[in-house]
Amino acid sequence: MIQADVLIVGGGGAGTSAALHLARRGVRVVLLERGLVGGQATGVNYGGVRQQGRHPAGIPLARKSREIWSRIRELTGSDVEFDPSGHLKLARSAADEAELLRWNTLAVEHGLRPRMIGRNAIRELYPHFSDVVIAGSLMEEDGSANPRLLAPALARAARKAGADIREGHAVTGLEHDGTDFRLLANGTRFAAPWLLNCAGFWGGEIARQFGEAVPIEKLHPNMLVTEPLPYFLRESLGVVGGGLYMRQIARGNIIFGGGRGESDAGITFTRPRPDAAFEVMRSAIAVIPRLEHAMVIRSWSGTDGTFADHFPVLGPSRTTPGLIHAFGFCGEGFQTGPGVGAVLSELVMDGVTDVPLEAFDIGRFTAAQIAV
Amino acid sequence: MRIVVVGGGPAGIRAVEQLVRAGVTPIWIEEGPDGGGRITQRPPPGFTRDHAALYGADAGRARRLHATLDAMKPRTDWRPDTLVWNIRPQDKVLHTLTNGAAQGEVAYDALILCTGAMDRVLPLPGWTLPGVTTLGGAQVALKSQGVGIGANPVLIGTGPLLWLTALQYAKAGAKPAAVLDTTDFLTKARFGAGMLWNLPTLLRGMGLFAQLKLRGVKLHEDITPLAIEGVDGVTAVHWRDAAWKEHVTPCDAVGMGWGLKPEAQLADLAGVPFDYDATQQNWVPRKDVAGRAPVAGVYLAGDGAGIGGVEVAELAGARAALAALGDAHLPSDMALTQHLDGRLRTERRFRKALEQAFPYPAKLAARMEDSTSVCRCEVITAGELRAAAAADAPEVNRAKAFSRVGMGRCQGRLCGTPAAAVLAKALSVEVPEVGRLRGQPPVKPVPLQQVG
Amino acid sequence: MTVTRLLDQDRTAITFTVDGVQVPAKQGDTLLTAMLTAGLGHVRTSEFGDGGRAGFCWMGACQDCWVLVVGKGVRRSCTTLVEPGIEVVRR
Ligand SMILES: Cc1cc2nc3c(=O)[nH]c(=O)nc-3n(C[C@H](O)[C@H](O)[C@H](O)COP(=O)(O)OP(=O)(O)OC[C@H]3O[C@@H](n4cnc5c(N)ncnc54)[C@H](O)[C@@H]3O)c2cc1C
Numbered sequence: 083m084i085q086a087d088v089l090i091v092g093g094g095g096a097g098t099s100a101a102l103h104l105a106r107r108g109v110r111v112v113l114l115e116r117g118l119v120g121g122q123a124t125g126v127n128y129g130g131v132r133q134q135g136r137h138p139a140g141i142p143l144a145r146k147s148r149e150i151w152s153r154i155r156e157l158t159g160s161d162v163e164f165d166p167s168g169h170l171k172l173a174r175s176a177a178d179e180a181e182l183l184r185w186n187t188l189a190v191e192h193g194l195r196p197r198m199i200g201r202n203a204i205r206e207l208y209p210h211f212s213d214v215v216i217a218g219s220l221m222e223e224d225g226s227a228n229p230r231l232l233a234p235a236l237a238r239a240a241r242k243a244g245a246d247i248r249e250g251h252a253v254t255g256l257e258h259d260g261t262d263f264r265l266l267a268n269g270t271r272f273a274a275p276w277l278l279n280c281a282g283f284w285g286g287e288i289a290r291q292f293g294e295a296v297p298i299e300k301l302h303p304n305m306l307v308t309e310p311l312p313y314f315l316r317e318s319l320g321v322v323g324g325g326l327y328m329r330q331i332a333r334g335n336i337i338f339g340g341g342r343g344e345s346d347a348g349i350t351f352t353r354p355r356p357d358a359a360f361e362v363m364r365s366a367i368a369v370i371p372r373l374e375h376a377m378v379i380r381s382w383s384g385t386d387g388t389f390a391d392h393f394p395v396l397g398p399s400r401t402t403p404g405l406i407h408a409f410g411f412c413g414e415g416f417q418t419g420p421g422v423g424a425v426l427s428e429l430v431m432d433g434v435t436d437v438p439l440e441a442f443d444i445g446r447f448t449a450a451q452i453a454v
Numbered sequence: 455m456r457i458v459v460v461g462g463g464p465a466g467i468r469a470v471e472q473l474v475r476a477g478v479t480p481i482w483i484e485e486g487p488d489g490g491g492r493i494t495q496r497p498p499p500g501f502t503r504d505h506a507a508l509y510g511a512d513a514g515r516a517r518r519l520h521a522t523l524d525a526m527k528p529r530t531d532w533r534p535d536t537l538v539w540n541i542r543p544q545d546k547v548l549h550t551l552t553n554g555a556a557q558g559e560v561a562y563d564a565l566i567l568c569t570g571a572m573d574r575v576l577p578l579p580g581w582t583l584p585g586v587t588t589l590g591g592a593q594v595a596l597k598s599q600g601v602g603i604g605a606n607p608v609l610i611g612t613g614p615l616l617w618l619t620a621l622q623y624a625k626a627g628a629k630p631a632a633v634l635d636t637t638d639f640l641t642k643a644r645f646g647a648g649m650l651w652n653l654p655t656l657l658r659g660m661g662l663f664a665q666l667k668l669r670g671v672k673l674h675e676d677i678t679p680l681a682i683e684g685v686d687g688v689t690a691v692h693w694r695d696a697a698w699k700e701h702v703t704p705c706d707a708v709g710m711g712w713g714l715k716p717e718a719q720l721a722d723l724a725g726v727p728f729d730y731d732a733t734q735q736n737w738v739p740r741k742d743v744a745g746r747a748p749v750a751g752v753y754l755a756g757d758g759a760g761i762g763g764v765e766v767a768e769l770a771g772a773r774a775a776l777a778a779l780g781d782a783h784l785p786s787d788m789a790l791t792q793h794l795d796g797r798l799r800t801e802r803r804f805r806k807a808l809e810q811a812f813p814y815p816a817k818l819a820a821r822m823e824d825s826t827s828v829c830r831c832e833v834i835t836a837g838e839l840r841a842a843a844a845a846d847a848p849e850v851n852r853a854k855a856f857s858r859v860g861m862g863r864c865q866g867r868l869c870g871t872p873a874a875a876v877l878a879k880a881l882s883v884e885v886p887e888v889g890r891l892r893g894q895p896p897v898k899p900v901p902l903q904q905v906g
Numbered sequence: 907m908t909v910t911r912l913l914d915q916d917r918t919a920i921t922f923t924v925d926g927v928q929v930p931a932k933q934g935d936t937l938l939t940a941m942l943t944a945g946l947g948h949v950r951t952s953e954f955g956d957g958g959r960a961g962f963c964w965m966g967a968c969q970d971c972w973v974l975v976v977g978k979g980v981r982r983s984c985t986t987l988v989e990p991g992i993e994v995v996r997r
Pocket residue numbers: 091092093094095096097114115116117118119120121122123124125126127128129130131132251252253254280281282283284285301302303304305383384385386408409410411412413414415416417418419
């Protein structure tokens with residue numbers, strides 16, 4: 083049996099970041115990951131490092147994470163292709179424009195500095211947009227990173243700092259003996275007084291085993307990538323109302339998404355859906371006409387957990403002391419991954435964090451809600 | 455009963471023939487403008503060479519296949535110029551692209567995939583230069599376009615296609631500057647004995663060799679290719695002989711190929727598991743002797759289901775169709791089924807010997823210089839791939855995630871085999887242990903702009 | 907490189923344009939064959955700085971021969987036949 087101070091289930095952005103932050107503070111931490119670190123949502127997402135458009139309750143966490151993103155090289159030894167290229171959210175109607183203004187006002191109250199780009203300016207600055215686009219809001223400090231690199235980089239740094247990161251370790255047995263959590267993974271037993279539930283969509287099942295069933299749902303965003311095209315698009319793009327996001331990497335490929343893919347019942351696979359792809363291909367050309375000659379070379383999907391209120395579950399368990407949940411990031415947890423790890427380490431080590439977590443409390447799901 | 459056959463090559467033709475015999479009208483989808491497949495590919499309208507000129511020793515087979523092809527077209531829902539780019543097995547739906555532009559959907563109850571193969575390559579310095587093609591490409595150029603990739607090409611690789619292509623070039627009036635075979639004579643001789651199971655084919659192989667010598671084409675065995683030289687095109691090939699002596703052979707083009715690799719991307723998307731075939735040195739989709747995949751309604755035949763050659767493709771195509779008919783409780787010819795099973799058994803023994811006689815030089819691939827592009831789509835070097843291994847990539851998909859090897863337009867069709875060899879060596883494990891690149895839709899690029 | 911016409915040359919002569927320049931071809935040529943026999947040398951340029959590309963497999967597998975055909979979209983030159991007067995743009 084392996085005794086540790088903290089056990090982490092799940093090697094996505096949340097889990098690997100927690101492992102790194104804890105190991106740096108000298109904690110004996112063991113992370114158990116079923117596949118390879120970053121093999122699920124954290125490794126296959128769109129790569130948007132975006133604060134823009136978040137609900138005000140989510141902004142403090144996103145800001146904390148953004149601060150860590152700016153130190154990601156120092157922290158991990160790799161830049162994970164993080165590029166604060168700006169995130170530009172587009173309005174395609176007067177109502178959209180009003181929505182951008184509304185959010186910008188809120189965001190300023192939370193210390194962010196979005197900038198409206200009006201009808202004339204957007205024409206001038208972004209000649210590649212069609213007339214469908216009438217205005218935009220730019221968050222200069224947002225941007226993107228390479229999702230395939232983040233969790234492996236965090237895990238590598240965590241290992242260096244002393245964390246025990248075990249890939250190919252599916253946690254199959256899970257209990258709390260009153261003092262310690264006892265986990266079984268890959269034939270080995272692990273014990274520790276702290277357990278961090280960083281299991282992504284599957285975190286719902288872990289919570290259920292501790293008497294905290296939550297109405298989590300599968301989320302499979304539909305992703306596409308084009309062949310390399312001449313570079314023209316600096317900012318990562320979104321549109322009001324969602325349904326299309328798009329960015330171009332320096333090599334020229336345009337990564338874009340919108341709509342939903344699918345999975346089988348056991349989520350042994352996720353697949354992109356052609357109908358969703360066609361829809362998003364149409365809207366992409368409508369916004370950027372020059373894409374009409376581009377070819378799609380690959381498509382995919384992945385699995386995140388989501389809730390009706392669009393908030394993750396992040397904070398202490400209501401049933402089991404020492405258990406902290408961090409899962410169900412509703413399609414927005416790539417940006418927050420590094421910050422979530424910091425928050426988790428603070429909750430373990432200090433008992434408090436400077437990020438308000440009320441909105442993310444697992445206690446918000448009353449029995450009535452769960453029954454639906 | 456909606457039966458769909460994908461592929462109009464020998465396997466597809468023979469599958470369709472059995473379906474039609476049983477009274478079924480299959481939907482028959484082929485990416486090219488006409489059927490025939492690779493070995494018996496037809497030139498576009500306007501070319502006048504006859505079967506003997508086009509297909510040489512395979513003329514009789516070509517004539518028979520084309521006759522069946524033409525007879526079947528009106529008795530099926532024949533859809534040429536149509537690429538199947540995705541499968542959603544849970545809904546039993548295919549997604550198609552016609553004439554490179556129009557999207558379509560085809561539902562099936564049974565699906566027979568006869569998607570053929572492509573050349574297996576060994577990346578060399580200079581292999582992305584204009585003038586370098588696959589051996590198959592060199593052959594297609596001659597067969598279906600009447601052109602040579604050069605007037606004095608060097609042909610590098612191993613296998614029957616190497617000599618065959620050389621002879622076809624020589625006969626067409628080009629003068630191959632050299633034929634460079636990476637396999638040594640002993641390996642060929644040792645396993646050649648196993649080919650006695652198929653005497654006519656063996657004799658043809660030996661005949662090729664003799665004819666090439668007769669025409670004064672220089673043949674070198676047991677060589678190591680070093681580099682292809684040139685700036686905007688090919689000017690020479692650098693290679694080393696068995697005695698470790700280096701040579702430079704001037705030439706104006708290079709054809710290269712080391713056997714074939716299944717075009718099994720659709721089987722992959724259909725959810726068919728793959729196994730490593732150590733003799734073939736290929737990952738092949740799993741199927742039973744009749745061609746049934748372990749996925750409901752999916753059947754596999756021909757080179758796309760594991761390299762077997764044209765004879766096997768024809769037999770297996772018919773066999774898979776009979777299996778699909780039987781499984782659907784439609785009339786299927788029992789006597790023919792038994793006959794096919796017997797023939798397929800014999801052919802498999804021959805094939806095994808053939809593969810052993812002409813192995814893929816995985817060791818050469820593994821030793822590739824750091825600066826050589828493994829992945830020609832994304833221009834990723836062997837060095838970058840080795841860096842991925844060092845950064846903790848225990849298998850090829852992780853290495854792809856780190857290095858972008860296999861992320862380009864061809865989806866790893868070309869780099870998959872050599873990348874696995876490089877990675878395995880860097881990790882000090884056997885090639886099968888690093889796995890295979892998983893397929894993703896679309897199997898070939900599709901336009902953003904949609905029509906239809 | 908010198909892609910060389912060897913056989914079956916008795917076909918109708920036609921012309922089309924590549925990057926605005928008239929190029930001779932024969933009925934039944936693929937775009938790849940026509941461009942390379944006409945001495946154009948390459949059909950596309952690698953995005954990653956290692957020069958021109960002129961296809962590789964000639965059978966629609968390697969995806970290294972895409973060109974733009976005006977009015978039709980992006981096509982593989984090895985699997986697309988020349989038609990009189992079409993306009994090809996190399997990328
Ligand atoms: C296609 C897609 C696009 C997205 N785009 C963006 C974006 O642009 N910006 C953004 O901010 N967010 C985006 N997201 C959301 C973001 O990717 C996720 O919210 C985030 O990565 C979740 O991180 P995680 O660590 O919670 O979960 P995951 O990355 O899913 O990690 C959980 C890990 O737990 C492991 N695990 C589960 N159960 C067990 C067990 N029993 N034993 C051992 N291990 C277990 C899993 O194998 C997995 O590796 C996207 C998501 C998807 C799927």
